[in-house]
Amino acid sequence: MNRSDDSGTTVRIELHGLDAATVAVAPGTTVQVSYTDDGRAALVAPDPRSGRSGPPPVRDGRRTAGPPAPAPPAPRSRPPHGPAPNVVSAPQQFNTHDLFVDLRPIVDQALFCKVEGMNFAGSVKLKAAAAMVEAAEIAGQLNPWSIIVESSSGNLGVALAMVSANRGYRFICVTDDRCNPQTRRLMETYGAEVHVISTPHPETGLLGARLEHLKDLCDRNPDTVWLNQYENPANAGAHYAATAPAIARAFPGLEVLFVGAGTCGTLMGNARWFKQHRPDVRVVAIDVEGSVSFGGPASPRHIPGLGMGMTPPALDRSLVDDVVVVPETDTVRMCQRLAMRGFLFGGSTGTVVAGAARWLARHATPTTPAVTLAPDQGERYLDTVYSPAWREEHYGSAGQLSRPHRLPDAGAAVPPPPSEE
Incomplete structure (x- = not known):
C-alpha cells in the first residue's frame, strides 16, 4: 500500500507485512524492493547525490534516502509477541x-x-494416509458414499481412520491378532470397522490372509476403495x-x-x-x-x-x-x-x-x-x-536387558553434535 504526504514526496511502503520503511523521493521516481534470503525486505532507492541506485543509508533502524519523514500512524492492531499460532482445521494438517x-x-x-x-495419529503413517486419500480424491476415486478399505498392522489403520473421519468416509481396516488392543480401540473410536484375522494363509501367512479377506470385501461391495499401501506411489x-x-x-x-x-x-x-x-x-x-x-x-x-x-x-x-x-x-x-x-x-x-x-x-x-x-x-x-x-x-x-543399564554421569557435559562442515 502506498501513501503520499501533502508534498507528494514521502511514500510509505508496506512490504507484504514483512517489513516497512519510509523513503523520501522525487515524484515519479521508481523505488525498488529486494528480498534477502531470510525473507526480509530491503529498499534500493536512487542516491539523490549521485543519481545512481544503491542501498539507502540506515538511520534509527530504518533505511532512508533523505531526511527522516514523520513517523507513520500506528497500525490498528499489532500481532502478539512470539510466533504466530499454528491453527489447523484438519488433524492431518499438523506434523x-x-x-x-x-x-x-x-x-x-x-x-x-x-x-x-x-502428530494427531501418533505415527509416521499419517503422511502416507493423508497423501493416499488426497491422491484418490484428486483422481475421482472417492465419493461421499465410498468406503475406504486397507490392510494394516496398526499405525496406518489409525491414521486412515482419523483422516477418513475428518473427510467423512467410512473406513474398514483389515488387521491381524498381532495388532495391539489399544490400536484397535483407537481405530474404532474414530468410527472405523476393524476386521481381525487370526488364521494365517498356509503359504503367505497372516498378510496373505488379510489380503484375501480385503479382496473379498471389495468383490462384495462396489463402493469400497482399496488404497493399497503396498503399491500406491503416494505412500x-x-x-x-x-x-x-x-x-x-x-x-x-x-x-x-x-x-x-x-x-x-x-x-x-x-x-x-x-x-x-x-x-x-x-x-x-x-x-x-x-x-x-x-x-x-x-x-x-x-x-x-x-x-x-x-x-x-x-x-x-x-x-x-x-x-x-x-x-x-x-x-x-x-x-x-x-x-x-x-x-x-x-x-x-x-x-x-x-x-x-x-x-x-x-x-x-x-x-x-x-x-x-x-x-x-x-x-x-x-x-x-x-x-x-x-x-x-x-x-x-x-x-530382558542383556547387560546392566549404564546411567548417565550427572556431571558430564553433553557433547555437541558433529560438525556439519
Missing part, C-alpha cells in the same frame, strides 16, 4: 518435521533419531516430498541414513530422494528376523510395524546400499534401554536403533553422522513390548 533425539549417550555413536510420532511420495528433505536440511553433513523396512513406502521415498539429491549418503534398510522382504526365511513375528510376509511390491533393491536384519530380542532390549533414558518409543524404533548401532559399530567411527527414524511412540505397546510378562512369554530371559 512435526524438525524434532531429533541425540542417541549418542545411549548407543555411543553419532546417531540421531527423527521423531515421527508427534513413498509423501516421504520423498517431506521426510527426506527435512533430514537433509537438519544434517547437511549426513553420511548414513537408516530406515526400517515394512511396506517400504518410507524406505523408498527417503532412498530415492537421497540417491537423486545426495548420492554420497549411504542408505541402510533395517529389517526384522522372520521377514522375507530381503530374501530371509519366514518365521513367526510378534511385533507389528516392520517386516513382510512377501516381497514388498514397492521395494527397489538398487536404492538400498546395505541391509541389517535384527532379531526381536534385540528390539525389546533396545526399547528398554531407550525407556530407561526417558524415551518411550514403539517396537519399530527399537529395531531400527538396534540395527543402526550394530552397523555403525562395524562400519563407521563414533563420529560418523547418522540418522534413523522413530515411526511412533511407545504408549500403544505397554501391554506388549513394555510388559515383562509378555516378553517372558515370547522370548524368555532373552527378552
Whole structure:
C-alpha cells in the first residue's frame, strides 16, 4: 500500500507485512524492493547525490534516502509477541518435521533419531494416509458414499481412520491378532470397522490372509476403495516430498541414513530422494528376523510395524546400499534401554536403533553422522513390548536387558553434535 504526504514526496511502503520503511523521493521516481534470503525486505532507492541506485543509508533502524519523514500512524492492531499460532482445521494438517533425539549417550555413536510420532495419529503413517486419500480424491476415486478399505498392522489403520473421519468416509481396516488392543480401540473410536484375522494363509501367512479377506470385501461391495499401501506411489511420495528433505536440511553433513523396512513406502521415498539429491549418503534398510522382504526365511513375528510376509511390491533393491536384519530380542532390549533414558518409543524404533548401532559399530567411527527414524511412540505397546510378562512369554530371559543399564554421569557435559562442515 502506498501513501503520499501533502508534498507528494514521502511514500510509505508496506512490504507484504514483512517489513516497512519510509523513503523520501522525487515524484515519479521508481523505488525498488529486494528480498534477502531470510525473507526480509530491503529498499534500493536512487542516491539523490549521485543519481545512481544503491542501498539507502540506515538511520534509527530504518533505511532512508533523505531526511527522516514523520513517523507513520500506528497500525490498528499489532500481532502478539512470539510466533504466530499454528491453527489447523484438519488433524492431518499438523506434523512435526524438525524434532531429533541425540542417541549418542545411549548407543555411543553419532546417531540421531527423527521423531515421527508427534502428530494427531501418533505415527509416521499419517503422511502416507493423508497423501493416499488426497491422491484418490484428486483422481475421482472417492465419493461421499465410498468406503475406504486397507490392510494394516496398526499405525496406518489409525491414521486412515482419523483422516477418513475428518473427510467423512467410512473406513474398514483389515488387521491381524498381532495388532495391539489399544490400536484397535483407537481405530474404532474414530468410527472405523476393524476386521481381525487370526488364521494365517498356509503359504503367505497372516498378510496373505488379510489380503484375501480385503479382496473379498471389495468383490462384495462396489463402493469400497482399496488404497493399497503396498503399491500406491503416494505412500513413498509423501516421504520423498517431506521426510527426506527435512533430514537433509537438519544434517547437511549426513553420511548414513537408516530406515526400517515394512511396506517400504518410507524406505523408498527417503532412498530415492537421497540417491537423486545426495548420492554420497549411504542408505541402510533395517529389517526384522522372520521377514522375507530381503530374501530371509519366514518365521513367526510378534511385533507389528516392520517386516513382510512377501516381497514388498514397492521395494527397489538398487536404492538400498546395505541391509541389517535384527532379531526381536534385540528390539525389546533396545526399547528398554531407550525407556530407561526417558524415551518411550514403539517396537519399530527399537529395531531400527538396534540395527543402526550394530552397523555403525562395524562400519563407521563414533563420529560418523547418522540418522534413523522413530515411526511412533511407545504408549500403544505397554501391554506388549513394555510388559515383562509378555516378553517372558515370547522370548524368555532373552527378552530382558542383556547387560546392566549404564546411567548417565550427572556431571558430564553433553557433547555437541558433529560438525556439519
